[in-house]
Amino acid sequence: MARARAMFVDAVHPNDWAKGHRSLLGWVQAAAPFSPEELFEIFAAGAAGPSVVFFNYEVSKNVFSRQEGAPTKPEHLPAASDGGFDGYSARVKATLNGARYCLRMTEPHVGSHEVYERLIRLVAPLEGILAAESRAVRTTVFVGDYEYTPFGVHVDPYPQIQCAISGERTALFWDDPYWADKSPEDRLAPWNHLAAAHELKMPAGDAVYWAPAYEHAFSSRGEHAIALTISFPEVPPPDSAVEVLRRKSAHHFLNVPPVRSAREHAKGQLFCGNPLFPITIAGDGKLVAAGRIFEISGIPELAAFVARVADSPFRYSDLDDTGRALVDVFYTHYAIDVV
Numbered sequence: 425m426a427r428a429r430a431m432f433v434d435a436v437h438p439n440d441w442a443k444g445h446r447s448l449l450g451w452v453q454a455a456a457p458f459s460p461e462e463l464f465e466i467f468a469a470g471a472a473g474p475s476v477v478f479f480n481y482e483v484s485k486n487v488f489s490r491q492e493g494a495p496t497k498p499e500h501l502p503a504a505s506d507g508g509f510d511g512y513s514a515r516v517k518a519t520l521n522g523a524r525y526c527l528r529m530t531e532p533h534v535g536s537h538e539v540y541e542r543l544i545r546l547v548a549p550l551e552g553i554l555a556a557e558s559r560a561v562r563t564t565v566f567v568g569d570y571e572y573t574p575f576g577v578h579v580d581p582y583p584q585i586q587c588a589i590s591g592e593r594t595a596l597f598w599d600d601p602y603w604a605d606k607s608p609e610d611r612l613a614p615w616n617h618l619a620a621a622h623e624l625k626m627p628a629g630d631a632v633y634w635a636p637a638y639e640h641a642f643s644s645r646g647e648h649a650i651a652l653t654i655s656f657p658e659v660p661p662p663d664s665a666v667e668v669l670r671r672k673s674a675h676h677f678l679n680v681p682p683v684r685s686a687r688e689h690a691k692g693q694l695f696c697g698n699p700l701f702p703i704t705i706a707g708d709g710k711l712v713a714a715g716r717i718f719e720i721s722g723i724p725e726l727a728a729f730v731a732r733v734a735d736s737p738f739r740y741s742d743l744d745d746t747g748r749a750l751v752d753v754f755y756t757h758y759a760i761d762v763v
């Protein structure tokens with residue numbers, strides 16, 4: 425993980441956001457942001473909170489349908505009964521008359537706290553830069569047997585990296601002037617413009633970074649290749665001191681996983697605060713943890729509680745009733761965990 429972090433900063437933001445593109449050889453292997461099995465579970469559980477799932481497929485050779493605002497049809501969504509992406513792909517392909525497909529989910533990290541924590545650790549070195557430039561971290565995952573990016577050659581206004589999780593991918597980049605006199609139809613046929621492209625082959629395990637406003641498309645090979653994109657868009661600056669703290673506590677991911685259920689705790693249960701999600705008193709009767717703002721009365725007791733849980737492991741029975749109620753609140757938000 426440490427090697428993956430160092431490699432990441434070196435390629436993405438050595439001094440400023442790097443220009444052009446940079447290969448991150450073996451980054452995914454070293455960082456393991458998630459496994460295909462974890463990802464399948466996220467899909468099969470259904471899009472959580474702000475996540476949206478899109479499904480595109482060909483309506484004629486190499487022309488992808490445009491879903492636009494329509495919801496994804498239930499039969500195009502992975503289901504637990506598929507057992508994995510092999511089963512999903514076989515079921516869906518049987519209904520598409522041989523057309524290739526692209527299944528896409530925005531913010532997949534919201535579906536798994538483990539995945540979210542892993543991604544946080546990976547992008548943590550950029551925190552200061554993200555805060556200074558008012559940027560957020562967003563994720564998108566792509567699954568499919570499509571040969572080229574369904575929406576063709578395009579630019580995005582923010583830096584990003586794409587990770588090849590499975591299947592071989594090729595990143596294609598072009599210098600701006602090349603597309604100046606080309607039509608929208610040209611952009612939908614990247615295969616006619618390969619001679620002018622900078623090509624970067626990415627076997628599963630590699631990643632690539634590219635700069636904002638850089639013309640790009642991807643091609644892939646293999647059954648249901650899987651790729652994860654991590655992007656860093658600019659967002660409106662925080663409008664209050666509490667919002668600054670909230671974003672910091674979510675490590676600049678705009679969306680965080682939903683809370684987990686409360687559980688019964690034995691009196692002797694040991695707990696520990698999570699250094700990745702510290703509980704911070706923001707003043708004004710407010711408290712920030714794990715990307716959320718809490719309004720809890722009784723700041724003096726709260727201060728004692730925060731000092732207690734941030735320090736070292738503690739026992740449920742060591743706390744008074746107020747403290748135990750707070751353990752329940754912060755356990756459900758992942759700021760405290762059982763040891």
Ligand SMILES: [Fe+2]
Binds near residue numbers: 580640
């Ligand atoms: Fe893009």
